[in-house]
Amino acid sequence: MEELLERVRSGFVRVGPREAAAAAEDGALLVDIRYAQLRERDGLIPGALVVERNELEWRLDPWGSHRLPEAVGHDLRIVVVCDEGYASSLAVASLRQLGLHRATDLIGGFQAWRAAGLPVDV
Numbered sequence: 001m002e003e004l005l006e007r008v009r010s011g012f013v014r015v016g017p018r019e020a021a022a023a024a025e026d027g028a029l030l031v032d033i034r035y036a037q038l039r040e041r042d043g044l045i046p047g048a049l050v051v052e053r054n055e056l057e058w059r060l061d062p063w064g065s066h067r068l069p070e071a072v073g074h075d076l077r078i079v080v081v082c083d084e085g086y087a088s089s090l091a092v093a094s095l096r097q098l099g100l101h102r103a104t105d106l107i108g109g110f111q112a113w114r115a116a117g118l119p120v121d122v
Contacts, residue, residue: 005086008093014107017116020079024048028077029070031060033091034110038083043122045113048081056080056091061098078103085109 015023024030030048032039033056044050049070051059058066062073070076078100082088088105095103106113114120 005089008089011096012092012104014085014089014105015079016107017113017118020081020106020113021118023077023079026077028079030079030081031056032081032110033088034081034083038110042083042110042114043120045081045110046119046121053082053087053091057094057098060095060100062100074099075102076100080105081113082106082109084111 020030024047030045032045032048032050033053035052039050049068051068058064059068060071060078061067062071062076064071078095080088080091080095080103082091082105085106085108088109092103092105108115
């Protein structure tokens with residue numbers, strides 16, 4: 001699995017918690033793909049869009065019939081957030097295959113966000 005993650009991550013630049021917060025302030029879409037139990041246990045990043053991992057591609061493909069209103073184009077800056085920064089990397093690889101070339105993920109995931117003292121709604 002480590003080899004796969006290394007290969008996938010070589011295709012984009014990941015961001016840390018403060019970079020993700022700054023990107024969101026500049027209009028990037030933070031997308032939380034954690035499952036409900038983790039969101040209920042740990043809270044949410046204010047303003048993050050919650051999209052279950054199994055719906056991610058359907059909801060963020062700008063040409064898809066099931067896209068969310070936020071999926072405005074392939075140039076959209078997206079920062080994917082999972083719990084610890086593993087599943088999000090694989091999700092980004094999938095989004096990039098859809099043409100979302102500015103998609104990246106949060107190093108360390110939600111846990112790194114919280115550890116950095118950034119806001120969390122509980």
